[in-house]
Amino acid sequence: MITDFKNKTAVLTGAGSGFGLECARIGARLGMNLVLADVQQDALDKAAAELQAMGAQVLAVRVDVSKAAQVETLGRAVQQRFGAPHFVFNNAGVGAGGLIWENTVQDWEWVIGVNLMGVAHGIRVFTPMMLEAAKKDPTYQGHIVNTASMAGLLNAPNMGIYGASKHAVVSMSETLYQDLSLVTQQIGASVLCPFFVPTGITQSQRNRPVDAVPVKPTRSQLIGQAMSDKAVGSGKVSAAEVAQKVFDAIAANQFYIYSHPKALASVQTRLEDIMLARNPTDPFASKPELGVELRRALSAD
Numbered sequence: 001m002i003t004d005f006k007n008k009t010a011v012l013t014g015a016g017s018g019f020g021l022e023c024a025r026i027g028a029r030l031g032m033n034l035v036l037a038d039v040q041q042d043a044l045d046k047a048a049a050e051l052q053a054m055g056a057q058v059l060a061v062r063v064d065v066s067k068a069a070q071v072e073t074l075g076r077a078v079q080q081r082f083g084a085p086h087f088v089f090n091n092a093g094v095g096a097g098g099l100i101w102e103n104t105v106q107d108w109e110w111v112i113g114v115n116l117m118g119v120a121h122g123i124r125v126f127t128p129m130m131l132e133a134a135k136k137d138p139t140y141q142g143h144i145v146n147t148a149s150m151a152g153l154l155n156a157p158n159m160g161i162y163g164a165s166k167h168a169v170v171s172m173s174e175t176l177y178q179d180l181s182l183v184t185q186q187i188g189a190s191v192l193c194p195f196f197v198p199t200g201i202t203q204s205q206r207n208r209p210v211d212a213v214p215v216k217p218t219r220s221q222l223i224g225q226a227m228s229d230k231a232v233g234s235g236k237v238s239a240a241e242v243a244q245k246v247f248d249a250i251a252a253n254q255f256y257i258y259s260h261p262k263a264l265a266s267v268q269t270r271l272e273d274i275m276l277a278r279n280p281t282d283p284f285a286s287k288p289e290l291g292v293e294l295r296r297a298l299s300a301d
Contacts, residue, residue, distance in 0.1 A: 001188050001253035002086055002141045006031035009082040011074075011126060013065050013118065014092035016043030019147060019192070022243035023089055028056035030247075033082050037063040037074055039092070057082075065092045065118030066110075075125040084133035086140075087250065090122035091147040091192075097224025098217070099298075100160035107161055115165035116172075119146050123176060127187075134186040142187040143250045146173045150195045150260070153267045156283055158224045158294065177255055188253050194242055195260035223297050 002008060010027045014020035016038035024034050028051045036051070038044040041062050048060035059081050063070045078085055094114045096107055123144065130142040151159065152166030173191035180187050217225070242259045249257045258264065269281050284291030 002143050002250050005087075005247075007033070008086035009033040009035065009078070009084075010087040010089065011035040011037070011078055011085045011122075012089040012091060013037045013063065013122060014147075015060075016040050016047050018091075018239050019194070019243055019246070020089065020091045021047050022240045023091075023246055024051055025054075025240075026243055026247055027087070028054040031056075032087070033057040034059070035074075035078050035082070035085065036060045037065070037092070039064050064114075065090075065121060066113030068117075068121050071118075071121035071125050075129065078126075079129060084129040084140075084142075085126060086130075086142050088122060088126045088130070088142075088144045089147070089246070090119040090144065092118050093147055093149075095159075096161050096221075097159040098161075098221035099158060102218045102220055103161045111161050111165050115162070116168045119169050119172060122146075123172070127176075127180075130187050131184060134184050138186075140186055143190065143253075144176065144187070145190045145192055145246055145250065145257070146176070147192045147194075148173065150193050150258075150263050150267075152191075153193060154270055154283070155280070158220055158298075174255075188250070188255075190246075190249050190255050190257055192242070192246060192257045194258075195237075195263045220298060223294065 005027065010024070010032045012020045012024050012027075012035065015024050015034075015036035017040075020036075020038070024036060024047065027034055034051055034056050036044060036047055036058060037060075038047070039062065044060050044062060048058050052058050059077060061074050061077060063074050065071055092114060094111055096103070096111050098107075123146075127144065130140075130144075134140045134142065146169050148169035149162075149166040151163045152168075152170040155163050170191055170193070173189060177189040180189055237259050245257055245259065248254075266283070272278075273280055282291065284294075
């Protein structure tokens with residue numbers, strides 16, 4: 001856990017918008033040095049200018065987190081400018097939906113590349129730096145937060161590719177927590193599992209590599225996009241509120257971070273399904289009209 005953030009260094013991926021930007025804003029107010037990484041140059045430049053105007057020391061680097069070499073280069077730049085970071089937020093993520101058999105190889109490579117391998121590269125590059133700093137300084141405190149999703153604890157229909165990537169992030173984060181506890185008491189870990197929060201993730205296709213863009217989305221993918229836009233756009237919890245929960249969790253050494261604790265009832269139902277070996281519960285049991293709407297849309301001519 002980190003109890004005093006002043007003059008500490010934060011590395012944030014996906015820092016140009018959403019949770020990454022809101023955490024960076026809190027970090028700036030707390031007097032942190034900020035390393036901003038994002039694949040979208042204009043958003044990155046705008047964020048860097050805003051945070052520098054707040055008085056923060058900022059290193060802004062365009063990074064595609066799916067590329068190992070780019071994250072490794074980022075690690076070297078961080079070490080050279082600020083030394084080992086104290087807070088690493090492996091947060092960059094993209095969204096994609098549709099019936100799982102309709103996802104192309106390019107869909108899988110893009111989503112898994114960013115959502116899963118992006119976190120893996122962040123863990124691989126920054127954890128050794130943090131462990132080295134802890135070994136040299138008994139007062140060093142560090143924390144790694146990985147952004148998963150409630151989709152990493154549930155299995156919603158028509159968004160399997162996204163859910164698969166986020167389940168993997170939850171698993172990796174739990175293992176990271178356990179592995180760190182074997183070797184140090186100075187570095188903690190958390191996983192962020194937000195529900196529907198307006199962040200811009202539903203428009204993540206804007207940053208999709210040109211060679212990975214589908215020629216024509218399928219019906220299920222268009223339906224998935226529309227439903228995600230509606231659910232995320234109507235979210236009542238803001239990205240800024242979730243960012244504050246992240247900092248509160250770091251200070252309290254809290255592992256699971258939720259934006260919508262009431263959604264855990266669905267997680268409990270899923271775990272009961274597993275424990276009792278019963279078939280998966282209808283995800284629309286509490287809102288059957290949504291299930292009717294989705295089935296009708298998917299079966300329309």
